[in-house]
Amino acid sequence: MIPENKFYLPLLAALLLLVSPTIRSQEAPPITIKGKVIEQGSGIPIAFATVMVADSETKQPITGGTTGDDGAFNIETTADNFYVEIGFLGFQSKTFGQPATRTTVMDLGEIFLAEDAEQLQEVVVEGEISRTEFKLDKRVFNVGKDLSSTGASALEVLNNVPSVNVNIEGQVSLRGSQGVQMLINGKPSIIASEEGNALGTITADMIERVEVITNPSAKYEAEGTSGIINIVLKKEERKGLNGSISVNTGTPAGHSVGVSLNRRTEKFNLFSQIGVGVRDIPTEVENRNLNLIDNTTITSIGDEYRNENYYNLVLGTDYHINDMNVLTLSGNFALEMEDQPSTTNFAEYDATNSLVSQWERTEVTDARNPKFQYELQYKKNFDEENDEHTLLFSGLGNFFGKDQSSEFSNATVSGENRDLNQQTRTDFKESVFTFKLDYTNPLTDEVTIETGAQYVLNDVSNDYELNNLVNGAYVNDPDLTNIFDYQQNVLGVYGTGSYEGEKWGVKGGLRLEHTDLSTFLATTGQANDQDFINLFPSAHTSYKFSNKISLQAGYSKRIYRPRMWDLNPFFNPRNNFFIRQGNPDLQPEFTDSYEITSIYILGKASLNFGVYHRYTSDVIERVSTFEDNVTTVRPENIGTNNSTGIEFNAKYSPLNWLTLNGDFNYSSFSRDGVFNEQEFDFSGDQWTSKLMTKVKLPADFDLEMTGNYQSSYRTVQSKVADILFMDMGVRKNIMKGKAVLNLSVRDLFASRINESLLTQTNNNQITNEVFNRRLRGRFIALGFSYGFGKGEAMQYSGQRRRF
Structure with missing residues (x-):
């Protein structure tokens, strides 16, 4: 059984933080007690360990606190007569007596705590569960052993974070929006890049916490409105050869x-990854274009395919120059070979709904997509x-x-002749360079x-050609x-x-x-040249x-700059x-984002409730x-949008074998705008x-089952239908x-x-x-992962398709 004093230790320490100012002795000069609590064996700092200062005679607590993230x-x-007791649930406590000679500082140095097997048996569920907490301007999801010991990937961990979801292609969304910036240890990284699904190669046991920033501060680039997800990896050094x-x-x-x-030595950490795979993504597509002026109709029904062979190679190293300086160099090469065999059946009907013409359009597309990424990072610590x-x-x-080439062919089946042959060629190149410098200085424990600064250079060229058979x-x-x-x-x-x-x-x-x-x-x-300077303030409490x-x-101002497409x-x-087109004259949109959120820990349940408002011009x-x-x-700049919403997230574990996670997001919006003398004023939710x-x-x-529902909603010219679907997964550790x-x-x-219905007016x-319907259908996957050395079983799902 857990000793009684250890059971009440965290509660007593928290209460003493409130009452300690009134019971401190004012007669003796204060003593500062400091130290660092570390897990024995792994060397990992223990956050939220309890530190209690108690009277040596009465054994009653005097004051106390908890350790920080480090x-x-x-x-x-x-x-003037005390001892210090340090403990953490599942670990053996340590006690330190008062120094023989009173000094102003009592430095306990590094304090190593060993696991207590007896305690672990009693508190395995209570002490190891993943939890959410607030840290000033962000929400922190601490990864417990309920996830880290299952062999889950980073993508599965993200699916357990309130407000976050990961779809079939590894795309991460926050509050339903996919415009999310992914960071690793607070910086852009090859592992977290949009172009690949390398997040599937990070295992849950490597992750210390996930930070969700729905309203980013001025530290982060102002691009985007959906927020930031920062994956913080553990500092544990696993020496030797590891892998999976x-x-x-x-x-x-x-x-x-x-x-x-992965090979770790005292100075170097060498890591590599190689992966190959094939993937088919079929999509059923249906379109109906109804001309209400002459009552003619054109329909199309077909299957689109995105078939890929992909190859991926990652090489990198961390060089620990000394305890205060670390240099990282890494690179990634990937190659996708695309094939898109698609067939669509078209039909045209007159005002009496009689068939005028019927034809089949086929597409044969081949593409070769090379990707290169490389990263250099230098980190300096100023204080050990x-x-x-x-x-x-x-x-x-x-x-x-x-490098893509396509052939399109229309073959008339009946009625009016619709034969047509076209060829297209695309030579697309994009280079993006990001340079970032950040300096952080804790002037005191509280301040x-x-x-810092950041410079992003984006250079894109698209050479496109279309030829008709004449x-x-x-x-x-x-x-x-x-x-x-x-x-840009x-x-x-x-x-x-x-x-x-x-x-x-x-x-x-x-x-x-x-x-x-x-x-x-x-x-x-x-040509279209734009040059502008903007200020982006932020405030959080x-x-x-x-x-x-x-x-x-919190409050922040954000920007969305038009992309190349x-x-x-x-x-x-x-x-x-x-036909979908781009608009070279498109201007950026700006958003003022306001948010109030709260968190409640009620026994075995954690609740998050938030209210937000966004004004976009x-x-x-x-x-x-x-x-x-x-x-x-094609995209156009149309007026303003006011959106107000509420968000509710809950996690509840009523039984040791059952966990429930729920998310709910509701928003109402009001649109005001005019385009080509046509008003686009409307509201909805x-x-x-x-x-x-x-x-x-x-x-x-x-066993894991997830049900999702997305309500119908309006856009400027369309109504998008609601969606209800379910995902399921079964995992077995062996x-x-x-x-x-x-x-x-x-x-x-x-x-x-x-499904969507687009209505045009004049x-x-x-x-x-125009009615549009798309269905990708059911995807079933079976995987086996094995970790050797000190490695952990992981998932590798390949690179996510860029286009």
Whole structure:
């Protein structure tokens, strides 16, 4: 059984933080007691360990506190006859007597705690569960052994974080939006890049915590509105050769093999990963274009395929120059070989719904997509006892290319002749370089300043050509052939200051960003240059009412800069009656974001409730025009949007074998705008919900089921239908946890159907309606992972397709 004094120790320490000022002795000069609590064997700092100062005679507590994230503590007392007891649930406590000679500082140094086997048997569920807490301007999800010992990947850990979801392609979303910036240890990284699914190679046991920032401070670049997810890895050094191997198969085809190797020495950490695989992603597509002027209709039904062979190689090293300086160099090469065999059946009907023409359109597309990434990072610590005082420089280079050729062929089946043959060629190149310098200085235990700069250079070129078969020879179409160049350089500098006390904290900051953007259409000579400077303020505050209730409020200003495909007016003519284009004159949109959130810990349940408001100007919306039975959609800046919403997240473990996770998000919005003398004023609402159930079954099986619902909602011209779908997974640990078998089924009932109805008007008269339906269907995957050396079983699911 757990000793009684240890059971009440955390509660007593928390209460004493409130009452200790009134019971301190005022007669003796204060003594500062400090030290750092570390787990014996692994050397990992123990956060939230309890430190109690008690009277030597009465054994009654005098004051106390808990350790920080780095395991350090600093406590003052004026008592003249005391001892110090340090403990943490599941570990053996240590006691230190008062020094023989009274001094102003009692430095206990590094205090190593060993696991207590007897305690661990009693508290395995209570002490090892993953939990969420607030840290001034972010929400922190601490990864416990309920996740870290299961062989789960980082993607599965993210799926357990409130407000976060990961879809079938490894895309991470926050509050339903996929515009999320992913960081590793607070910086951009090859592992967290959008272009790959390398997050699937990080195992839960490597993750210390996940930080969710829904309203980022001025420290972070102002791009995007969805927020930031920062994965903080453990500092544990596993010396020797470690590694893992993973084999996956599935239907539709999803086969891959991944091998990870890691070699650690006193000075070097060498890591590598190699993976190969194939993946098929079929999609059923249906479109109906109804012309309400002459009542003619054009329908299309078909199957689109994205088949890939991919190869991935990662090499890197950490060089520990000394205890205060670390240098990291890493690189990633990946190659995708794409094949897109698609077939679509078209039909045209007249006003009496009689068939006019029927034809089949086939597409044969081949693409070769090379990717290169490389990263250089230097980190300097200024204080051995405080690893928060740091200087961090990182340089990240990223290249993506696409060499693609397509052939389209129309073959008339009946009625009016629709024969047509087209060829397209795409030569796409993108280079992105990110240079970042951050300096953090905790001036005191409560006050911290941050400053830094970031420079992002983006250079894109898209050479696109379309040819039509005329009289037996392919002839270039000059109206649909061009070279589009896009360059965007963003320089940002920032400064923040924060105060974080025991209960209350505040943080303010200001960021300045200079954007230099230019686009050029080589064939037409059309150029568009934009140069602007913007200020992005931020302010955050939090208050801890108790260990169970906390409140946080924040404000930040954000920007969304149009991407290359928002600006490029050229397109893939997969469907000649529904065309998507870019807009070279598109302007960025700005958002003022306000948020108040709270967290409640109620026994075995944790609850999060938040209210937010966003005001966005120059909103980017997809606007369609209709001419000659062809619908053309392109982005435009249309007015403003006010959105107010509430968010509720809950996690509840009523039984040792059952865990429930629930998310609910509701927002109402009001749109005001005018485009081409047409008003786009309207209001609406939408909501999403998710319920995840995890069940521990006999024979070391784990079952997970997740239900998702997304309500219908309006856009400027469309209504998007609601979606209800379910995912399921079963995992079994074998070979004492060194190996994992995993079966997952995405969209269990094949009900994840995306439907929308686009309505176009002219002079308040509806001119046409376009119905669109897309279904990807059920995905089933079976995986086996095995860790050797000190490695852990992991998942390798390959690289996520870029386009």
